[in-house]
Amino acid sequence: MIDITSQECFLWHTTIKICDMPMFNPLTIRFWGVRGSIPCPGSHTVRYGGNTPCVEIQANGQRIIFDGGTGLRVLGEHLMSQQPVAAHLFFTHTHWDHIQGFPFFQPAFVPGNQFHIYAVPGKNGQGIERRLNDQMLHPNFPVPLQIMGGDLRFYDLEAGEQVHLGGGVVVSNEALNHPGGGVGYRVSWQGIHVAYITDTEHLPDQLHPGAFVLADRADVMIYDATYTDEEYHHPRQSKVGWGHSTWQEAVKLAQAAQVKQLILFHHDPSHDDDFLDRIGELARAQFPQTLLAREGLMISVYPNVM
Ligand SMILES: [Zn+2]
Ligand SMILES: [Zn+2]
Secondary structure, three states: OEEEEEOOOOOOOOOOOOOOOOOOOOEEEEEEEOEOOOOOOOOOOOOOOOOOOEEEEEEOOEEEEEOOOOHHHHHHHHHHHHOOOEEEEEOOOOOHHHHOOHHHOHHHHOOOOEEEEEEOOOOOOOOHHHHHHHOOOOOOOOOOHHHOOOEEEEEEOOOOOEEEEEOOEEEEEEEOOOOOOOEEEEEEEOOEEEEEEOOOOOOOOOOOHHHHHHHOOOOEEEEEOOEOHHHHOOOOOOOOOOOOOEHHHHHHHHHHOOOOEEEEEOEOOOOOHHHHHHHHHHHHHHOOOEEEOOOOEEEEEOOOOO
């Protein structure tokens, strides 16, 4: 059962089934940053939001954070009222839009908080600690990563490795198709599967095998829909080879993988609220269970206990 609400605006609500069996708490997904490439605050992006990628998932007491774009700063402010905080941060890759919020993640500066930080090393072999450290060096940033007083633990993952977080929550990854490398993730718990597939370019003649493994019969698939097909194949400003996908390819993958709920994500900074509304309408005509990610969107997925 999937239940969708938004912080500010009510999207839709399915009635929660009351049953005699003890109900598990749901897995929850919350979007803090949904924009790709660069933050784009302004009057034309207020409804979907201008912060870059950050998605929080909570399941059975485990808090997972995907990517540290500028949305991570906002999540950090939220977490300051819940200290001490422990969380698992998984980075897909370290392009700016996925790490720029990290130096402004307030809870990481506070002793007593604990963060486990994971990524697959980049194609240059650098691990996640080195890459987060380097963005905070002079002359690019005033204070070094070492000033963070929280307990930060860094882990370099193998492509395809599974991480067991405890409480039956498992996070697996698959390599995707992005300049410099990158992975997508799949969270599994109590038969619920959530796929986080961003910063990946579809293949011209087949579904990307890694993306398919992540998406296979997922309850929720979050997917890189930076472009429309028309923009991607534009005769003079083609986006082929830029490492991103389209909403049409998102629909194609969702249908093939029998996904229950598709969330279009990593919106192009040039796509204003009205343009994104239209993409939503077009996508829902082909795959009715489609939503566009927006800041504040919350999704609850309940284990099937019947
Ligand atoms: Zn990105
Ligand atoms: Zn990227």
